[in-house]
Amino acid sequence: MAQLTYRDAVARAITQEMEHDPNVVFLGEDVGGAGGVFKATVGLLERFGPERVRDTPISEQAILGAAMGAAMTGLRPIAEIMFADFFAVCWDLVANQIAKSSYMTAGQVSFPLVIRSGNGGGLRFGAQHSQSVENWAMAVPGLKVVAPSNPTDVIGLFAAAVRDPDPVMFFEHKGLYSSKGEVPDGEIVDTLGSAKVLRPGGDATIVALAAMVPRAVAAAATLAERGIDAGVIDVRSLVPLDTQTILREVSATGRLFTVEENPRLCGWGAELVSIVAEECFNYLDGPPLRITTPHIPLPSADALEDMAIPSIERIVTTIERAMQS
Amino acid sequence: MTSTLDEPAAPAGPPGIDPATLHRPEGSVDVPIQLALFRQMVRMRKFETRAYDLFMENLVKGTSHLSLGQEAIAAAFGEAMEEGDYTFATYRGHAHTLARGSSMTGVMGELLGRSCGVLSGKGGSMHLTDVQRGVMGSYAIVGAHLTIALGAAWSAQYKGERRVAVAFFGDGTTNIGAFHESLNLAAVWKLPVVFVCENNMYMEYTPIGAVTAVANPAADRASAYGLDSILVDGNDADAMYLTAREALDRARNGGGPSLIEARTYRSSGHSRADPGTYRPDAEVAAWKAYDPIVLYRSRLVARGVREADLDAIEETADGDVETATVNAKASPAPGADVLMRDVWADGGSSWRN
Structure with missing residues (x-):
């Protein structure tokens, strides 16, 4: 048992899953060298190297397209969309491509990927950096939608999301990043769909x-x-x-x-x-x-x-x- | 007949295009490959001609986008790509799917919305996919699949596989953001991906030149991403094949992405609903005279291939199309069991307990 912030739980969750499976890769804007704009991914680049932790340009469509193409060819990508508000510029990839392609192809392809994103308000960022958009995702058939409230759930639900064979939208709450909780030692894997x-x-x-x-x-x-x-x-x-x-x-x-x-x-x-x-x-x-x-x-x-x-x-x-x- | 085995009769060149601007790939194409290219193009042409007839009979519902007149591009890549390479096509993807060896019955059945369809009738004309043959999907939102091809290429690079991802798209795609995001990231990550712009001169109903800042919508943008500018005669199957081989080899050997602009023309309208009347008659006529299959047949004959051998290829294709049509018509409509399947990887669609 240790006190952990929600923010540090994110890094621990990604670390746990990257150690668990060499096919897990991670990409996004400022996620590597900078350790994430919310400092939730500090140390991952140093630990796993630039082949597995990839900094991208500001290209949200390319980020999600790359995650989708990688997922349909054997990898288990984790993609970060820095602020959930930015889904508006890449929603085609989420709602039209990632969500629908298993169904449209009669199950020929599946998408074991996780899209993590900083969601929610309370940080005085204004209307374009504060929205809670989990209901956008919930409205699209083919997406799983998860939003943890505490550090232990961050790890357990994230692990379940990465190991799930379907696309999971993982909404981290920006206002919770500095909150703390007691977190058990060792590997934590929870179950999706359990209140x-x-x-x-x-x-x-x-x-x-x-x-x-x-x-x-x-x-x-x-x-x-x-x-x-x-x-x-x-x-x-x-x-x-x-x-x-x-x-x-x-x-x-x-x-x-x-x-x-x-x-x-x-x-x-x-x-x-x-x-x-x-x-x-x-x-x-x-x-x-x-x-x-x-x-x-x-x-x-x-x-x-x-x-x-x-x-x-x-x-x-x-x-x-x-x-x- | 003046041409020799080494010097096939040179085509006059695509109408309205300065031949000096066209990429002239090195090498030559052997006759067996030429026959394969001819066979590919003939199959595509006859398949899509039949598909058009079936629209007119209202057996194909919804919409459909034909690539009549553009066959040389899909055929060339179909022959040049290797097993294990990835195809990412657009809603105009019948030819690209057939090019990888997909069953005509499966594709025809999908157009007719029947059980024998390659997607069980759940995708339709615009979403043809055949993963076993490397067809990773046909995508109906302009530009999206360029980004998805990045991921397949990244996966191959990460795993050290010698696979290449090829994304086909139209000239209209060069003006959407995903095109530029994809080229940039592919170049920065040096991904094994080939972007193939099929410039048929019209984005839907609008001349591409009227809405694009440069004359060659893809080739003139290549330098912005540190890539070579490659403009090729998309109706010349040999030039297309050799250009495809160059780009695929470069990608496979770690040389990174390529952007190819193939100049071509679609014989028909944008989609089923479009008679294409916005195009000048003279332009249509000039391109009709520059049909890739007619050109290629002449070239093969000039090279010494027997007419009878080419006729046999055509007859076989006719038979294949007829068989696919009969099979598709005989196949039942998909049942209710299919409706609720495959939302999730486990085959189900449940969202709650």
Whole structure:
């Protein structure tokens, strides 16, 4: 057991998988010599050399195309798209090529690759460097979508993603890079498509993802002091989605609250609410409720950004009010 | 007949192009390879002519993009590439797929949306893929597959394999960002990849010259990436074959990427929906007189190949196309079992438990 930052967990995860399989290669902008703009890949170039850790030009299409072509010919590439916002300039490769080619070719090719990216807000970077875009990926058939909330999950889910035979979009949250957690020693390999119950609850179930998870946990602690026993589930993986764990918990508590950083429309929580409504409606004691960023681009000023993204206080008051009504 | 075995009759050259600007590869092509090139082109021509007829009968649905008139390029690479090399084609990829030896029934079946299709009817005309034969896919978003070819070449380089990736694309592709990203990265990483621009003078319906800052959309950009400017007669199967061999050898021997611009002309419109009326009659006529298969047949005969041998190649191709058509028509439509398969590598499509 050791204290590790989320940032250092990324480097440890990549190291673990590159040591595990010589076909794992890594490419992206500033990932080698510079150790990544978020310093999440420090030391990898020195350890694995320039054949396996490749700095690229600012060419997001070429980065993802190279990863795709390498994956279909026997390698297991890890590609970095520095900020998730940049997916907008290479979305053809993600949504049209990587996601669809297994299906279109009747399974002739598969794509064991991972695209990691810095996702999410809270760092005052403004509207083009702060978006949570995991729901873009979730909307495309053929992509697996993962977003860890803590250092241990970074390693375990990343390993599962690299070893998975399908393309995985791995959303690291920029606002979590400096957060710390206890991480077990040795190899860690987790399972995609498994949500984690972080706190059981009797009155309500809060479902959260990535940076919203620690906020949901803190909110649940405050709610407990006020007499509301709210459980917390970390979704961890949007595709595949562990609906069984969520349906079980929500059926037991009768109330669902999602906490989403994405702008309101078509966020992952909307899909979850729809599943819950269809499949455990009769267990509900009240309407499912979504706590999200409003449907606006993220502003830059700290005062404004803090108002936009769900805060611990907003989670607490929203749930408290809903439970009292 | 004035030409000798060593000096085949020189073609007049592609219409409207200064012959002095064309790349003249060294060497000559032996008769057995010439016969193979002729056979390739004839098969492509007859296959696509039949495919067109089947559109008219509404047996091929959706859209389809023919490369009638452009066959010499795909044929040349089909013969010059080695087993294990990778082909990346576009939505205009019937010829490039057949060139690697894919079954005509499989390709025809795919066009008709039948079970015998090489993709079980899930890809269609624009996405032909036959991995066993090195056809790594046909891609329908302009430019994307140039970047994907980079990855296949990188993989070969990383594993120390002597494979080459070849990406075919049209003149319109030279104006999209992925083209430039790909050339740059290929040059910087010295990847074993050959980029083949089939310049048929039109990006869809618009003359390429009207929307491009340079006269030769690919060749004039090569210097920006430290590559040789190679403009070749894309209707001359011999010149194409020798140029292909040069580029493939260079890539295979660690010499890095090449960019080839092959000048050609499509006899038909951009797609099924396009009669091609935006093209001047004189231009169409001039290129029709410079048809790669007609030219090549004359050259082979001039070289002493018997007409009967060429006729036999044509007849065999006719038979193959007929067999493929009969097989495809007889094949059932794909069933519901295929619909939900192959989203994931395990064959399934489940996204939740």
